[in-house]
Amino acid sequence: MSALILVTGGNGYLGRHVTAALLQEGYDVRVTVRSAARATGLDPRVEVVEADLTRDEGWTAAVAGCRFVQHVASPFPAVQPHDPDEVIGPARDGVLRVLRAARSAAVERVVLTSSFAAIGYPVRAGHRYSEADWTDPTPDLEPYVRSKAIAERAAWDLVDEGGPALVVLNPTGIFGPVLGADIGTSAGIVQAMLAGRLREAPRVGFGIVDVRDVAAAHVQALTAPDAVGQRFLLTAGPITMLGIAHVLRARLGDAASAVPTREAEGPDPVLPDMDTTRARAVLGFDPRPVADTIEDTARSLAL
Secondary structure, eight states, X not given: OOOEEEEETTTSHHHHHXXXXXXXXXXXXXXXXXXXGGOTTOOTTSEEEEOOTTOSTTHHHHHTTOSEEEEOOOXXXXXXXXXXXXXXXXXXHHHHHHHHHHHHTTOSEEEEEOOGGGTXXXXXXXXEEOTTOOOOOOTTSOXXXXXXXXXXXXXXXXXXXXXXXXXXXXEOEEESOOOSSOOOHHHHHXXXXXXXXXXXXXXXXXXXXXXXXXXXXXXXXXXXXXOTTOEEEEOSEEEEHHHHHHHHHHHHGGGGTTSOOSBOSSOOOXXXXXXXXXXXXXXXXXXXXXXXXXHHHHHHXXX
């Protein structure tokens, strides 16, 4: 491969894995960062450019000469903001900036990293989720969840008006080995458990998928003939926070001595039932077992 690919947020948790997977396949990679100071530890083969999702400047240069774009970057707040637009606006506007720049540069295909948050929130018992489902971004939902649904809808609307070919990936919670200083929100859960910062496991559950499998899906989505115009739900299956704790204790022994052994009080969580048939058929998606992903996450955190 000699095609040039732009990866937005290439210095982030998922972005580093996507970049590594693309390099492994022989692609040339350019990544965007908000500032050059945030580009530490990247592969020396990667070209780095500055571009901020909240500003128009820099995106024309970022996409110039690129055959494909992987739009991975998106705001994920450490705490929920008082004003939902602090998350929703940048997520939506950032997607539109990237897509418009890609359209102007005649980019062949854009792969957008969305989320299961755009498919199935709040989770309903007895429903099997697929790409046909959409989250209704009502004000009672967390701003991050709303932002993913709103941003993805905006992307499809723009493409319907005459945008670049679009593929959307909708992963559940992304766990797996950490490659840089940005460990990601999900890996932070494992880190908090190992450090003893959680006396009890919160009574919640969610889907998990390995970051390496998500990165592989990003690569396949670039050229898979039947991927354009489609969404792809990516998950290895659901688990509770207590289930994560059990895996850590079983796999790590003494290194997991601070991991909680009991669950907080509250109603039983509703675990999503999810159908990945489309991703398996079109992208060759074959996820690692959840327990292996959790163990690999922990071991990458320099136990």
